[in-house]
Amino acid sequence: xxxxxxxxxxxxxxxxxxxxxxxxxxxxxxxxxxxxxxxxxxxxxxxxxxxxxxxxxxxxxxxxxxxxxxxxxxxxxxxxxxxxxxxxxxxxxxxxxxxxxxxxxxxxxxxxxxxxxxxxxxxxxxxxxxxxxxxxxxxxxxxxxxxxxxxxxxxxxxxxxxxxxxxxxxxxxxxxxxxxxxxxxxxxxxxxxxxxxxxxxxxxxxxxxxxxxxxxxxxxxxxxxxxxxxxxxxxxxxxxxxxxxxxxxxxxxxxxxxxxxxxxx
Numbered sequence: 113x114x115x116x117x118x119x120x121x122x123x124x125x126x127x128x129x130x131x132x133x134x135x136x137x138x139x140x141x142x143x144x145x146x147x148x149x150x151x152x153x154x155x156x157x158x159x160x161x162x163x164x165x166x167x168x169x170x171x172x173x174x175x176x177x178x179x180x181x182x183x184x185x186x187x188x189x190x191x192x193x194x195x196x197x198x199x200x201x202x203x204x205x206x207x208x209x210x211x212x213x214x215x216x217x218x219x220x221x222x223x224x225x226x227x228x229x230x231x232x233x234x235x236x237x238x239x240x241x242x243x244x245x246x247x248x249x250x251x252x253x254x255x256x257x258x259x260x261x262x263x264x265x266x267x268x269x270x271x272x273x274x275x276x277x278x279x280x281x282x283x284x285x286x287x288x289x290x291x292x293x294x295x296x297x298x299x300x301x302x303x304x305x306x307x308x309x310x311x312x313x314x315x316x317x318x319x320x321x322x323x324x325x326x327x328x329x330x331x332x333x334x335x336x337x338x339x340x341x342x343x344x345x346x347x348x349x350x351x352x353x354x355x356x357x358x359x360x361x362x363x364x365x366x367x368x369x370x371x372x373x374x375x376x377x
Contacts, residue, residue: 127163130155134163138173138182145179198332201356204377205330206230208354209294212328213238218291221320222250224275224313225296227330229253236260244290246276246316263288270313277312282319293324295345297331299338300353302366305346307339314342326351333358336367347372 133153138144150160168175173182209231213220217240222228224247232250235241236257243254246265255262265284267276295317299307306329308314321327327350336359347370354375355364368374 130163131167134160134167135172138180141182143176143179143181148179198334198356198358201332201358201377202227202230204356205332205354206234208375208377209328209330210234210238212352213241213292216240218242219244219289221245221285221288221290221293221324222247223294223296223317223320224249224270224273225330227332228294228296231294231330242290244285244288244320246281246284246320248274248276267316268312270310272310273313275313275316277310277316281316285316285319285323288323290324291326293321293327295321295327295329295350297329297335297344298340299335300329300331300367301337301339302347302363302370304339304343306344306350308342308344309340311342314344317344321345321349328352328354330354331359332356333360336360337363 130153134149137149137152146157146160146164149164150157153160164173164175164180167173168180173180205227213235215238219242220235221244222232223245228247229249232243232245232253235243236254239259241259242261242263243250244263244265245251246267248269251262251264254260265276265281267281268278269275270277295306297306298309301307308317321344327345329350329352331353333356336355347367350372352373352375353367354377356377359376364374364376
């Protein structure tokens, strides 16, 4: 399955990890010179210059004479970059969620996201599951397993997340009934519920949750306490949050107080 995201076309997984390091460093400092990036990352100035050009083309940083400055720190990373971060935590979360899904006939809806994709891989070991998703990534990961039935919504493609969103996706979710919705998030906080960067994606995921008997939110610790643009659901629509030990314990207590079961993987 191909995409038009230049980050993937730019090179190897090693280079993708370097992009994440550059973004973390620039966002932390607000700006950096070409020489600083080359010295910190142990790369040549020519390599740093090429990396910055690609990141600027993605509108993730802004080039300056001799360096780079950060853009909005709340901006959304492309899915290819997000997949390199917090991998061990996401895998632990995925295993914990899979243990909570029945090994019998059961329908599961999964939103897009790197953590839900890890959950999907774990669920391929479950027999007799129906997976309903608006994520092309999850569809690709699960479609070849004969024990699974995979249903993919229609909709308009968001290249940042490889999700199908909008009216067609919402109608598909609205026409189905699932046992468990597994919802990825860009943020979850006691004060704002579960949030994401895109309001259309939020509306689509809201329709997914409305079709389910229970909802499990999966979010690594960096997402706990974070607020992003659009609310997907409030906490009273969430049954369980599965996160990892890096999450802010005070925020987890506030989420528990709102009636959500919190599982730390």
